Amino acid sequence: MRREFHIKGMHCESCAVEIKEQLGLTAGVKDVDVTFGGKTANVEFDEGVVQEKTLVKKIQDLGYQATVADEPQREARGA
Numbered sequence: 768m769r770r771e772f773h774i775k776g777m778h779c780e781s782c783a784v785e786i787k788e789q790l791g792l793t794a795g796v797k798d799v800d801v802t803f804g805g806k807t808a809n810v811e812f813d814e815g816v817v818q819e820k821t822l823v824k825k826i827q828d829l830g831y832q833a834t835v836a837d838e839p840q841r842e843a844r845g846a
């Protein structure tokens with residue numbers, strides 16, 4: 768599944784890079800895109816391996832506030 772997370776506390780582009788790297792190292796995460804300007808992380812992950820709350824905690828552990836965006840992103844691709 769793919770979920771968007773709102774992130775607070777990023778103060779520069781390297782914050783976004785750090786979050787992207789750390790989420791990318793998390794088991795079950797397939798793809799991560801973090802935008803500093805948009806204050807979001809868009810994460811594709813295997814929900815059988817890792818859960819949203821785990822991803823939120825990962826981001827929090829890095830020193831940022833994270834919440835799951837209310838609207839799940841709908842993907843055209845199947846599965």
Ligand SMILES: [Cu+2]
Nearest residue numbers: 778779781782
């Ligand atoms: Cu920074």
